Amino acid sequence: MLVANLMAELEMDVWNRLDAVTDPELDEPITDMGFVERVEVTDAKMVRVEFRLPTYWCSPNFAFLMAFGIRQEVMSLPWVVEATVQLNDHCFNDQVNDGVNSGRSYHDIFAENCDGADLDEVVMKFLAKAFDRRQETVLLGLQGLGLAPADIVSMTLGTLRQIPFRGEEELRQLPRYLELLASQGLAKNSGDLAFPTWDGKPLETGNLSDHLARLRSTRINMEFNGALCRGLAKTRYKEVEIGPDGPTLVDFIAGHVPPREETTANS
Amino acid sequence: MFKTPDGREIFVLDSHVHYWDASPENQTNVQGRQFIDCFYAYHTNLSPEDQLWEKAKFEKYSEEDIYRDLFVDGPDDMAIVQSTYLKEFYNNGFSSIERSTSMAERHPERFIVNGSFDPRDGEKALEYIHYMKETFDIKGVKMYTAEWNGDSKGWALNDPAAYKCFELCEKLGIKNVHVHKGPTIRPLSKDAFDVHDVDHAATDFVNLNWIIEHCGLPRLDDFCWIATQETNVYAGLAVAMPFIHSRPRYFGEVMAELLWWVGEDKLLFGSDYAIWTPQWLVEQFWDYQIPEDISAERGGVQLTDEVKEKILGLNAAKLYDIDVAQKRAQLAGVPVQIAAE
Numbered sequence: 001m002l003v004a005n006l007m008a009e010l011e012m013d014v015w016n017r018l019d020a021v022t023d024p025e026l027d028e029p030i031t032d033m034g035f036v037e038r039v040e041v042t043d044a045k046m047v048r049v050e051f052r053l054p055t056y057w058c059s060p061n062f063a064f065l066m067a068f069g070i071r072q073e074v075m076s077l078p079w080v081v082e083a084t085v086q087l088n089d090h091c092f093n094d095q096v097n098d099g100v101n102s103g104r105s106y107h108d109i110f111a112e113n114c115d116g117a118d119l120d121e122v123v124m125k126f127l128a129k130a131f132d133r134r135q136e137t138v139l140l141g142l143q144g145l146g147l148a149p150a151d152i153v154s155m156t157l158g159t160l161r162q163i164p165f166r167g168e169e170e171l172r173q174l175p176r177y178l179e180l181l182a183s184q185g186l187a188k189n190s191g192d193l194a195f196p197t198w199d200g201k202p203l204e205t206g207n208l209s210d211h212l213a214r215l216r217s218t219r220i221n222m223e224f225n226g227a228l229c230r231g232l233a234k235t236r237y238k239e240v241e242i243g244p245d246g247p248t249l250v251d252f253i254a255g256h257v258p259p260r261e262e263t264t265a266n267s
Numbered sequence: 268m269f270k271t272p273d274g275r276e277i278f279v280l281d282s283h284v285h286y287w288d289a290s291p292e293n294q295t296n297v298q299g300r301q302f303i304d305c306f307y308a309y310h311t312n313l314s315p316e317d318q319l320w321e322k323a324k325f326e327k328y329s330e331e332d333i334y335r336d337l338f339v340d341g342p343d344d345m346a347i348v349q350s351t352y353l354k355e356f357y358n359n360g361f362s363s364i365e366r367s368t369s370m371a372e373r374h375p376e377r378f379i380v381n382g383s384f385d386p387r388d389g390e391k392a393l394e395y396i397h398y399m400k401e402t403f404d405i406k407g408v409k410m411y412t413a414e415w416n417g418d419s420k421g422w423a424l425n426d427p428a429a430y431k432c433f434e435l436c437e438k439l440g441i442k443n444v445h446v447h448k449g450p451t452i453r454p455l456s457k458d459a460f461d462v463h464d465v466d467h468a469a470t471d472f473v474n475l476n477w478i479i480e481h482c483g484l485p486r487l488d489d490f491c492w493i494a495t496q497e498t499n500v501y502a503g504l505a506v507a508m509p510f511i512h513s514r515p516r517y518f519g520e521v522m523a524e525l526l527w528w529v530g531e532d533k534l535l536f537g538s539d540y541a542i543w544t545p546q547w548l549v550e551q552f553w554d555y556q557i558p559e560d561i562s563a564e565r566g567g568v569q570l571t572d573e574v575k576e577k578i579l580g581l582n583a584a585k586l587y588d589i590d591v592a593q594k595r596a597q598l599a600g601v602p603v604q605i606a607a608e
Contacts, residue, residue, distance in 0.1 A: 054308070055301075055304075055308065056298075056301035057301070057305055089301075091298065125458065214488075216520070216564070217488035217524060218488065220488070220517075220521060220524060221485045221486060221488060222485070224485045224487070224521075225485045227510070227513070227517065228312075231308075231312035231313065232305075232308045232312055236304075236308050238308075239307075239321070240319040240321050240322065241321070242319075242321055246316065246317055247316060247318075247319035247320075247321075248316075249311055249316075249319070
């Protein structure tokens with residue numbers, strides 16, 4: 001029982017770490033998206049994580065990035081000695097699994113698969129989109145609270161931190177926005193402007209609505225992917241049965257997709 | 268034709284349908300199975316529940332099915348059948364021009380069958396374009412840039428080999444190029460859905476019409492920018508349409524962007540049959556209005572009856588030289604009917 005409790009706790013530890021891995025294209029945690037399917041801890045030091053994307057065809061560059069992200073987060077836990085990451089049912093799963101578990105560096109693996117080009121450019125491009133999306137949520141939240149454009153563009157980080165947001169999405173995105181501002185060096189001190197552009201330029205009162213229009217178009221793209229990915233992840237491995245009450249959707253390979261392990265500490 | 272609640276008859280030209288065979292017998296490998304499984308997940312994910320099909324029917328439906336779903340139960344007057352080969356995944360191709368043409372011959376007044384080619388085949392691709400023109404008199408082609416071909420896992424519209432093919436298309440009067448952007452697999456450093464090659468190709472081939480299916484999503488902003496610059500770039504609404512049911516507000520945002528940037532004359536309805544059927548799509552589309560706050564952000568654009576009529580058929584009719592009045596008279600002479608089974 002003691003061992004079972006300890007294992008459950010360690011698994012929980014892993015699941016919590018995995019919340020920090022995001023799908024770069026969607027800017028959503030892979031755990032929220034339901035991509036992680038199994039976490040297994042053996043000997044209180046070895047971890048195995050299996051994940052699956054919504055389709056066999058999801059972009060392999062993002063599959064690679066998520067696999068490396070998973071490995072990095074898991075290895076950062078002090079008790080973990082060895083981590084294995086397995087991507088299932090994907091057109092590039094062999095390459096991804098070989099690469100992430102080879103012990104070779106991230107850069108070596110990508111260089112082989114990028115024809116010598118650098119993946120970082122794509123990574124930065126999607127980080128910029130993530131920034132736009134997080135910023136839009138916060139800006140719309142401020143507009144919703146009745147703040148004038150002049151007050152918004154001149155707002156400092158210190159003031160933003162004091163704003164009593166109530167909307168669920170604003171509360172979720174604000175810390176993520178602040179984190180990105182800090183990690184990218186866009187705003188650090190409480191006197192810094194809270195809403196620079198991704199290029200580090202200040203917003204002007206007259207440009208706020210144009211700026212918001214641009215952020216909206218970024219979000220529209222991300223939402224398209226997000227909605228599709230969530231839906232496809234949900235319906236992958238399901239089929240329709242036409243019964244007396246019309247069509248219903250049922251799992252067609254019972255046991256093919258491993259259920260998410262129970263990870264509560266008292267199980 | 269679609270009959271509005273107040274009795275008007277709207278001409279519907281469904282610009283994107285398929286007649287595929289993805290049955291296990293035609294699947295070459297696991298990729299063949301995974302490809303149709305992915306389509307099926309789109310179908311199950313975004314259709315209203317009462318419109319769901321069983322897997323076996325979805326993999327391979329009959330000539331009677333497509334005719335009934337589009338023209339008898341559905342409101343289509345005409346449909347453009349696209350060809351997609353995926354030769355590495357399906358023994359006889361996913362939806363070949365031969366099979367679609369043989370199906371369409373039963374009702375030639377209702378179908379336009381487009382061809383397809385792979386520029387990476389070099390000289391053979393050019394010969395094949397000649398063959399399609401001579402044998403099927405094609406007016407358009409469907410390009411799938413994510414198709415696998417040997418070691419290559421995709422190509423771009425502005426590759427030199429592709430330009431040779433487009434030069435020939437232009438010469439032969441094959442003027443409508445439908446482009447589908449699937450995910451690019453390699454190299455990893457590429458943005459998988461990048462649409463910038465459309466910009467180059469559309470600038471260099473101004474006499475061809477470039478219809479970008481699923482309106483460039485998930486790169487709608489890049490696509491809108493390109494379509495604003497190029498007068499010969501159109502947006503196909505396949506895949507965007509079903510969001511009208513599952514996420515209507517989001518559908519409004521997409522339509523507002525498209526109407527604002529691309530304009531009402533350059534948007535084409537497509538059901539993407541058999542992933543979705545046109546009946547519920549057109550019904551819901553006719554009832555739909557862009558929410559006021561979203562419209563206000565984009566200069567008050569709205570889906571008026573006039574705009575909807577253009578999107579549902581008139582815009583595509585122009586691209587395919589169809590005289591709508593004449594076509595209506597012709598179709599009135601051959602009303603839809605289900606063959607005795």
